[in-house]
Amino acid sequence: MLTIAVPKGRVLTAAVELFREAGLTALPGEELEESRRLVIEDEEAGLRLLLAKPWDVPTYVEYGAADLGLAGKDVLLERGKAVAELLDLGIGRCRMICAVPADSNITNLADARLLFPFRVATKYPQIAATFLERQGIAAEIINLHGSVELAPLVGLADGIIDLTETGRTLQENGLRIVADILSVTTRLVANAVLHKVKQDEIDQLVNRLEKAVAARVATQS
Amino acid sequence: MLELDPAASYLRWQTAPGVRDVLPEEATVRRQLEAIIRETLAAAGYQEVETPIFEYEEVIRAGGWLQDETGECGGVVLTGAGSPEVYRFFDREGHTLVLRPDMTTPIARLAATRLASAPRPLRLAYIADVFRYEEVHAGRLRQFRQAGVERIGGAREIDADMEILSLASRLLARLGLFRFRIDIGHAELVRGLIAAGRFGGREARLIRQALRRRDYVLLRELVEQRGEQVGPQDRQVSAARRLLLELPRWRGGFAMLEAARKQLAFLLGDFPQLAAALDDLHALLTRAKEEGLGIYERESSGGGPTQVIALDLGLVRDLGYYTGPVLEGFVPEVGFTLLTGGRYDRLLEQFGSRPEPATGFAIGLERVILARERAGRLR
Numbered sequence: 001m002l003t004i005a006v007p008k009g010r011v012l013t014a015a016v017e018l019f020r021e022a023g024l025t026a027l028p029g030e031e032l033e034e035s036r037r038l039v040i041e042d043e044e045a046g047l048r049l050l051l052a053k054p055w056d057v058p059t060y061v062e063y064g065a066a067d068l069g070l071a072g073k074d075v076l077l078e079r080g081k082a083v084a085e086l087l088d089l090g091i092g093r094c095r096m097i098c099a100v101p102a103d104s105n106i107t108n109l110a111d112a113r114l115l116f117p118f119r120v121a122t123k124y125p126q127i128a129a130t131f132l133e134r135q136g137i138a139a140e141i142i143n144l145h146g147s148v149e150l151a152p153l154v155g156l157a158d159g160i161i162d163l164t165e166t167g168r169t170l171q172e173n174g175l176r177i178v179a180d181i182l183s184v185t186t187r188l189v190a191n192a193v194l195h196k197v198k199q200d201e202i203d204q205l206v207n208r209l210e211k212a213v214a215a216r217v218a219t220q221s
Numbered sequence: 222m223l224e225l226d227p228a229a230s231y232l233r234w235q236t237a238p239g240v241r242d243v244l245p246e247e248a249t250v251r252r253q254l255e256a257i258i259r260e261t262l263a264a265a266g267y268q269e270v271e272t273p274i275f276e277y278e279e280v281i282r283a284g285g286w287l288q289d290e291t292g293e294c295g296g297v298v299l300t301g302a303g304s305p306e307v308y309r310f311f312d313r314e315g316h317t318l319v320l321r322p323d324m325t326t327p328i329a330r331l332a333a334t335r336l337a338s339a340p341r342p343l344r345l346a347y348i349a350d351v352f353r354y355e356e357v358h359a360g361r362l363r364q365f366r367q368a369g370v371e372r373i374g375g376a377r378e379i380d381a382d383m384e385i386l387s388l389a390s391r392l393l394a395r396l397g398l399f400r401f402r403i404d405i406g407h408a409e410l411v412r413g414l415i416a417a418g419r420f421g422g423r424e425a426r427l428i429r430q431a432l433r434r435r436d437y438v439l440l441r442e443l444v445e446q447r448g449e450q451v452g453p454q455d456r457q458v459s460a461a462r463r464l465l466l467e468l469p470r471w472r473g474g475f476a477m478l479e480a481a482r483k484q485l486a487f488l489l490g491d492f493p494q495l496a497a498a499l500d501d502l503h504a505l506l507t508r509a510k511e512e513g514l515g516i517y518e519r520e521s522s523g524g525g526p527t528q529v530i531a532l533d534l535g536l537v538r539d540l541g542y543y544t545g546p547v548l549e550g551f552v553p554e555v556g557f558t559l560l561t562g563g564r565y566d567r568l569l570e571q572f573g574s575r576p577e578p579a580t581g582f583a584i585g586l587e588r589v590i591l592a593r594e595r596a597g598r599l600r
Contacts, residue, residue: 061556062358062359062557063359063556064555064556065556080356082358082359083435084434084435084436084437085435085436085438085439086438087437087438088438191556192435192556192557192558193551193555193556193558194553194556195435196404196472196533196551197402197551199472203470
């Protein structure tokens with residue numbers, strides 16, 4: 001039996017779909033999203049899913065409460081937990097960007113070096129601080145928990161660092177991208193010790209998921 | 222409504238983040254375990270030493286700490302979560318001092334300086350608090366207690382490696398952790414394979430880092446996209462790169478080791494360090510078997526580890542000075558490593574000493590306590 005911490009929300013549906021393609025489960029993804037249950041067992045498949053908040057998945061895995069987890073690269077980098085990263089699942093694809101109001105004087109990131117400080121609103125204070133420091137920008141990081149796009153509109157910040165999938169939310173709120181920071185996908189992570197203790201089971205799951213991911217890439221190209 | 226008394230002394234006088242008090246009940250358990258550790262290490266001929274809790278910054282730096290290690294992701298350089306920070310401060314003369322982040326570094330300094338002319342092999346033991354200024358991890362605060370040994374100089378290497386391995390397993394069993402597993406990797410095997418894949422400098426460092434953090438997604442990205450282009454005549458290089466990606470899956474016992482040797486055969490002529498590493502691992506596994514330790518074989522893996530030694534060829538320890546077999550011990554009940562160690566033949570020379578072979582291990586006391594509690598509850 002493998003215990004997998006999975007994030008509630010859109011990624012869950014996409015992940016269950018991928019697991020179905022890999023022949024790992026027969027669970028219906030959409031229904032799980034509606035469900036209020038926190039633990040879902042698929043005895044036949046030998047899987048137990050823990051429905052957790054996306055930000056908490058690395059914690060469940062680091063402490064060994066779950067053998068495996070599904071987490072976005074953004075969350076993994078921000079939380080810095082010691083977990084093994086086994087596979088890029090290619091789902092939950094988006095970009096982390098830095099954006100400023102369309103009418104801002106800042107046309108590229110280098111302009112921000114002239115500001116003391118460049119005030120940035122973000123859900124990712126660690127990533128933002130490291131990234132801006134390495135760009136030589138004196139930044140003031142304003143840590144928010146959501147709707148980050150609001151901050152520059154009301155003068156709380158000069159810009160934002162956040163995720164975007166299509167860029168629509170940015171556009172609708174009059175924001176313009178000045179830097180691409182990293183591309184984000186959902187990763188399969190494992191507890192380093194449990195990965196060894198249950199290595200046969202986990203390797204098998206990884207192999208099947210790897211094939212399913214490769215099959216998707218093949219049909220796309 | 223829960224009412225807080227603003228005058229309550231426990232609200233006013235708190236401990237700093239990452240450190241804590243140990244109350245009598247736990248203190249008793251800690252002293253009992255320390256007594257077991259002292260007795261076991263002393264019986265093996267290891268003499269206890271103490272070193273100052275802070276050192277000059279350059280000593281800690283010579284021990285491989287404080288190197289500007291950065292990771293990369295999607296082309297962005299980010300500070301690695303795995304590069305531990307230390308507590309630094311100044312004395313009145315303006316020297317930078319560092320709270321020791323491990324005991325191997327101070328003991329290497331000691332062995333290379335005041336104990337330079339002491340008879341070899343030196344067998345030194347310690348039980349001491351170490352300090353890391355980093356995010357609090359599972360079972361580890363910013364101040365935590367390590368017990369361990371260092372064996373410096375002296376006899377044939379494989380004897381020393383075996384001495385350390387067998388002491389490590391004896392200690393885990395004496396501490397009541399009966400279902401342990403110790404994984405063995407080899408620093409030169411990883412280095413050799415990286416060299417065979419024609420990675421150098423920065424790329425080589427990043428690949429080692431990806432392996433150490435078990436970030437296999439990054440590993441793939443680095444190996445597939447960051448190597449110099451090789452033509453069809455360089456079949457050896459592309460084959461080595463493929464094996465580098467396979468490395469994390471090479472775990473097991475004798476059977477796996479033989480399979481690995483066959484797969485690596487085409488490289489052994491040009492990269493003799495690979496052959497030497499495979500020989501080391503084979504010798505160690507053979508000796509471990511002779512000493513009655515169980516050897517893990519994947520085919521017969523039923524019910525998880527019970528006092529076994531296994532190979533994990535993708536195992537990389539965090540500090541660059543490791544040169545030979547490296548160890549990592551754990552029990553199935555807890556999701557983190559209890560014991561780490563390995564051979565570090567390049568460290569002593571950092572302190573101006575002649576090059577000397579050295580090997581050792583450390584266990585984390587708090588983690589051992591957690592593992593014992595967890596194992597007791599589950600039994």
